[in-house]
Amino acid sequence: MLNYETIKKIMFNFEPETAHTIAECGLKALPYCRLLNNYMVKENFINHPMLKQEIFGTTFQNPIGLGAGFDKNATMIKAMPAMGFGYTEIGTMTPRPQPGNDKPRLFRYPEYNSIQNAMGFNNKGSYEVISNLKKLYPFALPIGASIGKNKNTPEDKALDDYETLIKGFKDICDYMVVNISSPNTPNLRDLQNEEFIKAVFGMAKEITDTPILLKIAPDMADETAIELCKTAVQSGADGIIATNTTQDYSLLPNPKDFGGLSGEVLSEKSYLLFKALGKELHDKTTLISVGGIGDAKDAYRRIKAGASLIQIYSAFIFQGPSMCKNINNELIELLKADGYNNISEAIGADFKN
Numbered sequence: 001m002l003n004y005e006t007i008k009k010i011m012f013n014f015e016p017e018t019a020h021t022i023a024e025c026g027l028k029a030l031p032y033c034r035l036l037n038n039y040m041v042k043e044n045f046i047n048h049p050m051l052k053q054e055i056f057g058t059t060f061q062n063p064i065g066l067g068a069g070f071d072k073n074a075t076m077i078k079a080m081p082a083m084g085f086g087y088t089e090i091g092t093m094t095p096r097p098q099p100g101n102d103k104p105r106l107f108r109y110p111e112y113n114s115i116q117n118a119m120g121f122n123n124k125g126s127y128e129v130i131s132n133l134k135k136l137y138p139f140a141l142p143i144g145a146s147i148g149k150n151k152n153t154p155e156d157k158a159l160d161d162y163e164t165l166i167k168g169f170k171d172i173c174d175y176m177v178v179n180i181s182s183p184n185t186p187n188l189r190d191l192q193n194e195e196f197i198k199a200v201f202g203m204a205k206e207i208t209d210t211p212i213l214l215k216i217a218p219d220m221a222d223e224t225a226i227e228l229c230k231t232a233v234q235s236g237a238d239g240i241i242a243t244n245t246t247q248d249y250s251l252l253p254n255p256k257d258f259g260g261l262s263g264e265v266l267s268e269k270s271y272l273l274f275k276a277l278g279k280e281l282h283d284k285t286t287l288i289s290v291g292g293i294g295d296a297k298d299a300y301r302r303i304k305a306g307a308s309l310i311q312i313y314s315a316f317i318f319q320g321p322s323m324c325k326n327i328n329n330e331l332i333e334l335l336k337a338d339g340y341n342n343i344s345e346a347i348g349a350d351f352k353n
């Protein structure tokens with residue numbers, strides 16, 4: 001069988017979006033190749049008792065999830081156990097279909113294990129994604145639905161978009177994420193303010209008990225992020241996901257001057273903001289850390305800083321289907337070395353005596 005280094009060499013000859021489309025075709029087909037799929041699940045999916053947790057009323061066999069943006073239309077969720085993921089976050093979906101920003105809008109920086117994207121919520125719209133999901137139900141893994149406003153929805157109507165999306169996804173996923181942190185929808189990040197956060201979570205709690213989280217950007221002061229996240233939790237948010245991509249272009253020598261950076265260059269920035277949030281909130285809500293994670297040591301420091309769960313997007317592109325297995329196996333060793341019986345005991349360990 002071809003190893004991932006060889007597959008990557010071939011795939012990296014294509015434009016990143018073309019490579020993504022090829023990968024999507026392969027991952028859509030994988031579950032129908034029963035023997036190969038079963039072999040890959042057995043090989044890559046770790047379900048060790050030390051990693052198992054009950055969160056959001058459902059079971060997470062391992063803490064490594066696929067970050068939002070890879071499976072925007074929920075077409076690949078059946079293949080994710082074979083990739084080793086313990087859960088997957090689909091989207092970001094908008095109420096109406098939209099094409100996203102002009103191309104090119106996706107760039108690789110392999111020497112930095114990093115990516116820059118300005119996709120702009122290209123997706124088939126909530127109606128089609130919900131019907132995709134219904135066809136795929138029941139799911140093998142917990143599913144989160146990331147939701148965002150359409151580009152052409154004015155800011156003063158943004159709440160209506162989130163209301164439509166929450167009503168649409170509430171019964172077909174394990175949790176939802178209010179995404180107001182993408183840098184690629186004009187003025188979206190302006191919604192990261194107390195008034196909107198109070199309004200959106202207040203509205204959500206009137207509609208459903210399905211857990212709803214807030215995903216934030218890394219490009220703000222720790223104090224600002226802490227205040228916004230506290231407001232979200234007080235208004236009914238069930239957790240925080242930190243962080244989205246960064247607009248700090250100083251992290252890379254020759255970046256584009258648009259879009260958001262992810263992968264290795266984001267790791268330290270994302271970790272530091274996450275740790276500041278963890279200090280304040282690890283015992284008050286569920287925290288998910290994402291941003292530049294590519295190995296078990298980084299995943300473990302996020303867990304000790306308060307993360308119940310981890311998400312990864314960019315490193316999956318560079319490391320492929322063995323990534324989750326490697327991280328999960330090493331996490332077990334790290335937990336054992338520190339004398340823990342289960343991952344839940346290590347969450348927020350940095351802040352306990």
Ligand SMILES: Cc1cc2nc3c(=O)[nH]c(=O)nc-3n(C[C@H](O)[C@H](O)[C@H](O)COP(=O)(O)O)c2cc1C
Binds near residue numbers: 115116
């Ligand atoms: C091509 C691409 C598209 C993305 N699209 C979304 C999205 O639609 N919604 C979202 O919340 N985050 C999106 N993200 C951000 C990721 O979910 C994640 O927060 C970010 O990439 C940092 O994690 P990483 O360093 O592991 O990639 C996207 C990232 C990439 C690289």
